[in-house]
Amino acid sequence: MKKITKIEGSNSDALIKSKRRVAAYCRVSTDSNEQLISLEAQKSHYEKYIKSNPEWEYVGLYYDEGISGTKKEKRSELLRMLSDCEDGKIDLIITKSISRLARNTTDCLEMVRKLVDLGVYIYFEKENINTEAMESELMLSILSGLAESESISISENNKWSIQRRFQNGTFKISYPPYGYQNIDGHMVINPKQAEVVKYIFSEALSGKGTQKIADGLNYRGIPSKKGDRWIATTIRGILKNEKYTGDAILQKTYTDSNFNRHINNGEKNMYLVKNHHEPIISHEVFDAVEAVMKQRAKEKGIEKHNSKNKNRYVFSSKIICSECGSTFKRRIHSSGSRKYIAWCCNKHIKEITECSMQFIRDEDIKMAFVTVMNKLIFGQKFILRPLIQGLRNQNNTDNFLKIKELEVKIENNIEQSQTLTALMTKGYLEPSLYTKEKNALETERAILLAEKERLTRSVNGNLSKVEEVSKLLKFATKSKMLTTYEDEFFKNYVDRIIVYSREEIGFEFKFGIILRERMGK
Template structure:
């Protein structure tokens, strides 16, 4: 039996799991603490993700902290209640366990009663991981099957849509709930207006501009864009239809998951527009959607990096074509506010910046900083001062959260006392305890996020020689790569470019592990966009932003 074996406990629960299956955080922790005490294992850290899905590690700050601490060798074993607490996807589970194994850290599951030190343990992990993913996929398939059947019968499968509100009706002996759509008159008027404006010949941007000027907003309270207008005029729900399976696996496949033949059934709800108006709009939209050949194919390498000085939106490609007296044409390239381009002048102004100026300025400024030690020293000094100052608000917030968590425990004891003195009834006590528990969970989740940020080298002073070496690698790439590669490189390394009076005010560079992995990697012969090669890459030790 190992003594003084350093254990890291990991626990996770999503809100749905705790409500349906009782996988409470407290129950997991109590079980694992008792196990460690029984086997004389020392718990050196508890990592708890509250109300977070196990589908991916995104947003799971405690798991990310655990993996970061594992690299530093702070424990010898990771203990979980069940393997699906780490991940519900087999590939992610195996990657995490392999990462731990490389640091000679054992992964152990209490419920399945195995560890990864032996060949059989590793085999059991793979099998149980596959079974867990099969269970999850089976549930997903059953839900999809049910939703498909609901769509076939003309029922709404949920979601927010302008012009309607979703209501539920209970029917049958099994108290089955059916979702139906009810018209919201004031929203339906906006939808009708959009269809009528499009049918009258107005374009998407003109409609968005007019609707925004009149003070209307989307279902979520945002201003209308050309895309939101387009989604409305293409949505058959407004003509009394139910559309389902328009996208498949949208979270993973995004636009590649668009279904060319979605289900389309007659719905049980009242239509907002007539078949005649719908048909007219669809014919117009198809005729306008015909792609025309581009007369100019400019290389906008800074698209999305410049920020509008008025509204903060990303600047997008723009151009004007002027006809000269001799009949020739001259094309002028600009970067203009994305909100203006998609939502119109009621939301923002163009705030255009000449593309040639912006691109030339950025390249030249990067070169100046890379090649001038004095400029680079001044920039790094200012950055280090800023990094130190940035941690103070987070530390203060963390202190306030700890105080609030302590006060919640005091409030719990107070309500128990009131209940014992018969000053509150059992129902009031239960409700108040539930409210305090929810508040504590929210505070602890935020505490995990802050601790992750504070521990992510945000306050660490960045060394001059280190930054100079990183920028030297950047220099090799910038002035040797193709145009397509330069664009990918700039989007990897530049966080944003600030504009003032149509001139560039500041360029913020961003250096993190993803940037290191993607372009300061091993030499590559791949010429595709985003593939770079550099000899003997220097390992990235810091995550930092550099304003030049």
């Protein structure tokens, strides 16, 4: 008799290969706006790159801003990624190059060994190295050693080169102040911005404070160098910058052997270069403004690094008259035996016929602010979330990718230029050929940098707005309805108040939108 034994089939679901969990790590070495734009481009690139592979599962992107690659301990996101690897959340890490992960051989090998033991591997795009496929650490050790020595060598060579240019007065300022632009390595006056600089010095000479000057520029809709709103600190920096006189003090900051940046308080030599470039302001005007600022500080009892501005009223210089553009001044009014705080238009106080705007009560402003904030807290799903989504959509992904492509081209251009210089130094190139090729590379680099700057400006404005809306959304999501006014909330989210009448004011939030609110008479 036949005996039949059933052989169980394999569960088809078990045969489905699980996706590999892939993360990316990127880093920029400075916190300037241009580098943060570069970071956005990298983030966009890696998210697309990982999600396009059907065998990979995108588990996140880890990134550090404004942190030197020479120090693993200071990179919080890198340490968080390593912790997630230990928790079994990641199978593969993708990063641009060895130097992006670590410029220290010991750190690099230590990380790789630790991750390999955990079954986590790293793919370095530039070097085309995958630690999973390596039979030994020799190649990685060599390359990471090169990255470390290259970092130190470039740093030392740059320091020596910059020091020589400081000494002979040929140092070129790559990021000129507001009012100037860099053309072929030289500081050239930007006529439109120069007029603003002259206006700032003129206003300071007339006795206006830095915050009032900033408010005036913001009211007129004049953008700062980075496209943001003007603040008192920026104005003060302009008024104290000797470069507007045509002179330049070099080596105001320096980098130590551990790659830390410091303000030069006498630890290093500084070099004053007279007539370095065309002036916007005369020495006489510059010195006069400096004297005015010192006198104002003396009168207010303000010492350097010890400002008393912390005790000012939160609405000071923040309330703007919609009729004449003047700021409002805090005063004490009386109604019978009762006294109360009021805010009055400066021009109306000086000459009632020039501005008809009447005073508003301090308590009414605060109540109106509480009402606006409660509307945002209650309606954050219908107001703030669509707003932040709209702002994010304006940050065109194509622009980020174009910026990344330009950065690659600029990096290649610089590498070619360095190679050319090395060949010339060793005598492998004729001087005439070297000059011709060097000029061609510099022309190409100038075009690439100009295009990158244009794209950067086009997306930079919205990045700060997205950040401000995100901060307010986070607060609105977690906060209960406000019952009382607090200065902290106003300072965190509002730039200024616009007075339309005694019955209506507008709160201009830091993300650029004005919300109007009615007030009691």
